[in-house]
Amino acid sequence: MTTPDHHTIIVGAGFSGIGAAIALDRAGLHDYVILEAGAEPGGTWYWNTYPGIGVDIPSFSYQFSFEQSTSWSRTYAKGGELKGYADRCVDKYGLRRRIRFGMHVAAAVFDDENDTWRVDLAHGGSLTARFLINASGVLTVPKLPDIDGVDTFAGVTMHTARWDHTQDLTGKRVAIIGTGASAVQVIPEIAPKVEHLTVFQRTPIWCLPKFDVPLPAAARLAMRIPGGKTLHRLISQAYVELTFPISAQYYTVFPLADRAERLCRAYLKREVRDPVTRDKLTPRYAVGCKRPGFHNTYLSTYNRDNVALVTEPIREVTPSGVTTADGTTHEVDVLILATGFKVMDVDAVTFDVTGSGGVELADYWERNRMQAYEGVSIPGFPNFFSVMGPYGYVGSSYFALIEAQTRHIVRCLSQAAHQSASRVEVSQEANDRYFAEMMRKRHRQIFWQESCSKANSYYFDKNGDVPLRPATTFEAYLRSRRFPLRDYSFSA
Template sequence: MADYHTLIVGAGFSGIGAAVNLDKAGLADYLIVEAGDGVGGTWFWNRYPGVAVDIPSFSYQFSFEQSPNWSRTYAPGRELRAYAEHCVDKYRLRSRIRFNVEVSGAVFDGDENVWRVELNTGEIITARFLVNASGVLTIPKLPDIDGVDSFSGVTMHTARWDHTQDLTGKRVAIIGTGATAVQVIPEIAPIVQQLTVFQRTPIWCFPKFDVPLPTAARWAMRVPGGRTVHRLLSQAYVEFTFPLAAQYFTVNPFAKRADAAGRAYLRREVRDPVLRDKLTPRYAVGCKRPGFHNTYLSTFNRDNVTLVTEPIDKITGSGVATADGTTYDVDVLILATGFKVMDVDAMTFDITGPSGQTLSAFWEEHRMQAYEGVSIPGFPNYFTVMGPYGYVGSSYFALIEAQTHHLVRCIAQADRRAAHRVEVRQEANDRYFAEMMRKRHRQIFWQDSCTNANSYYFDRNGDVPLRPASTPEAYWRSRSFDLDDYRFTG
């Protein structure tokens, strides 16, 4: 007999959402294991200066637990951590979470029809069902630069920020100009002696309507229907600016005008035309996720900020050397190089099916794919929240709610049928993957300019495992997919 009915890996918002939906379905025999000593996932680990959501707060929350306590239209990271703590306490999840526990690997026992999950403590936990809620913004990605480990000063990745380090008056280098760097650079530039920013690919950046919420707005969120109105308006904005723009690029004329808006913002913010040209992307808006910030671009006007676009040759004991022979001596090296996202290496632990094949090997052989982004053939009783072709690009909370509803439908049906195994049928998976391939031509990613974007959306096969759909479609399908697409046995 299994130790638990369901084991959930990760106590971020994906794990919290899965647990709440399991409780609602009366499937309360579960355990959550979490590598950190707190909840919140991405928002627990990422505490760099300026960390905040890049989607309006009204959309970046569960639809069933809408907070009236956001201080701004775009909440800072500390409020997301507080919101995670609130959800865990309100829904009484804390007693079913084990902190400071990492999963080393999981193997499906075909004789007993259970997952045997090895922890870093040396324990083996068994569970009928395994839910991987460890997310994609999990494993910090180190730059592939010679000597990155040889720097004698302070090195830190933005996802593991060391707040004991005081940057005041220091010479600081930051590698990367993605979404994280867009938030960090304006925060630290005023206090450091010199900030050298190493840019490989510029990012499209747009203004952000980030303002404190007035008392009247907070009051409106507490009256009946107030939060629903705020959320609907926010959802419409989010849907219009990414899923509809990126997933339906070929039929959406607005998306094709975004480049002009980005260039106009650059002209307003950056005085030096040479610098402005260096900060101008050579790819269409949407090839990679754009940044939203009100002072990122103007920060490069500061005398103590230098933008370097020459390729990095190596990192030395004292700083960063570029291909033109210049060495930039620095005291602190910040790696704003993101995460392993669309990559089999992004998996935090090995998953081995009953045939002995690992999930990473399956994806290496067959390309990244998953039925509705949730299930993979050959891996029974296993579900993932952030699987390939699940995410449409809007709020992660929309994804979490759709995916957890899908997997709970499967688990509940297995219990009703007293089935030992539930596994997506190969023909259903093939049909879904073919649909993704058939529809992807309308996405922005397949335009010629995207080859210059260096976007993490692309995996090593050149695929973009994002779902070419709208949020309402993904939400509806999680509630209407044919359960006969799964095989229930035993």
């Protein structure tokens, strides 16, 4: 049997990859390398640098439980601060020397004869490893719109995930396509600078204000005294848990979202003066069907004289602007695509994965629907683990997901080391049992309200499934520590 280059390859140096690497080191599994397409660590917070970018849950929850910052400047940190936190984690835990930057992974193929993964790089060459961890995330590779002529626009075109900071929007006629989470943050930032901003909306988004304020000196000091960080985090975690895992995953038990919709409607009425614009901005689906926005000035931006909201469908993009179905052409200088990312798609994994017997992961999900045991492992794909696989994420802090899933992965790899096993694979029976459990419990989720069919939400995949785990953060935490290792086969 051929000896691989490394015990483990981690794809991605965002927070998922950082968390996976730290977990491996803590378990004594030091022979790993991290392959990162970008020039720096940070993942989402490296690639996404658009104006106004920030986290949409409190900073105290958006961090590792074992590496809590005492220097957050705001209740909701901005993108640069989160990128700085990633850099500090990389340096503190000695990961920088283990990361190979500029390494875009094109494909990974499992070698049945040697129980190894061959990872092919886009620029040429390959590496091999016994185990492969997909930590590439879902908010890094932009999803381009399927609009005729979008590549013919003669002006400046940029996606929010690839913002061009050399472009000065001052005095320009700007169009932005999309009103999702990124657009909610960008629009209020650029509206005061541009000559005119045209927002093309396909589906409106529910929006709520957030308590986003600079942290006073007393709060920053409190984070530095014994127990201070823990108290901040507990309060923050309780808020996060209440606003998504409990209200969305247990909607039929705790219909808290119904009250949230009343708050959204009241906020919309208070913020937007023109009743016609207000009606255009009012979703026709229930709160929770689609990821809501959280912003204090997004809605009021539509009161500006230089901002126009267009809800007529786009027919095509021309060299000079955007033409809608009614024949109107909106001439612009800059076209911004706020069209999000591939999240719940079969090709959401950023590289091609071919498992045992030549089975491709995208084809497997196409035939069997998206599924993964505990959101981590897939039968037929030995020695392959995902941090954000189908039915792993409960919707709370992404760091809670990272810590739970990396604990699951490390349990498998430690057991493999204990048994001197070269092949680790989840059984079909265990996978089927878990998928059946997900189907059995999903009826209580918020996503199955009748109006959700109108939401155009990325929560739903092409089969109409929502591959989110119907559980609380605490349930996921326990499962990662108690799932039966017998659900896997360990063989030499």
